[in-house]
């Protein structure tokens with residue numbers, strides 16, 4: 706079997722999150738036909754030495770970087786991609802805009818900060834705007850036609866908000882980026898996104914380190930010879946969710962990529978799912 710067929714089969718079987726299909730080089734195929742890596746780097750609060758840290762992450766093997774102007778990391782991310790000698794097409798870049806005002810102009814401004822010609826994915830968040838995000842969507846659709854982004858997604862949307870957006874625009878976002886960990890997630894959202902071909906990207910997948918000392922998680926992680934962070938990342942991957950762990954420390958970056966050599970057994974996946982208490986690092990899970 707040639708490599709391209711193998712890759713296509715892997716990508717297809719990944720849709721059902723078969724653990725055996727998970728490999729560092731596997732990518733998710735979006736409805737647009739574009740590919741997205743299975744795991745990305747979060748960059749909130751990575752504003753100290755951003756370029757160096759992102760460069761280390763890319764050299765270690767990260768191929769996707771999440772950004773937003775509110776993280777103040779976009780300049781450093783763009784610098785890292787160029788300084789570390791990567792081709793633009795090798796790295797998947799996510800940026801974010803607010804749904805108020807001119808989202809086309811906001812995306813353009815982000816790209817200027819990143820010094821990139823396009824984003825792979827632009828997200829807009831806060832579904833509580835009066836029009837459900839319709840204006841933002843239309844402007845970003847224009848941006849997509851003009852080549853400023855390859856895909857459009859949302860952030861923090863509930864199922865009702867997603868349905869409202871589809872009702873108004875006739876289109877389903879490629880991605881919903883939401884807080885997601887064993888301690889705080891939604892089986893209903895998972896089913897909805899699977900049924901509608903929406904990728905869930907997990908923000909704060911490590912609970913901002915607040916729950917990494919949980920007894921059940923540490924005990925289970927030790928049984929697999931892994932750390933709690935690796936267990937949480939792997940749990941996401943096996944659900945078919947794309948985690949975006951942030952790490953300043955190189956040791957953490959290395960650890961967070963080293964999640965493709967073990968498999969959480971079904972009964973342990975069930976135990977991790979059962980930890981759900983709708984925990985949030987902030988003011989609650991806005992998508993519930």
Ligand SMILES: NC(=O)c1ccc[n+]([C@@H]2O[C@H](COP(=O)([O-])OP(=O)(O)OC[C@H]3O[C@@H](n4cnc5c(N)ncnc54)[C@H](OP(=O)(O)O)[C@@H]3O)[C@@H](O)[C@H]2O)c1
Nearest residue numbers: 747748749908909910911912913934950951952953954957
């Ligand atoms: N769209 C939005 O509104 C939104 C909101 C929140 C988050 N996000 C995205 O999601 C990303 C991730 O979420 P987050 O930054 O809130 O938190 P997170 O990724 O859940 O946790 C980050 C924390 O975990 C620590 N850590 C990382 N790897 C570790 C490891 N292997 N072992 C032990 N500790 C480890 C980090 O430490 P060190 O840094 O010291 O290494 C940091 O303190 C953000 O950076 C951002 O890109 C988006």
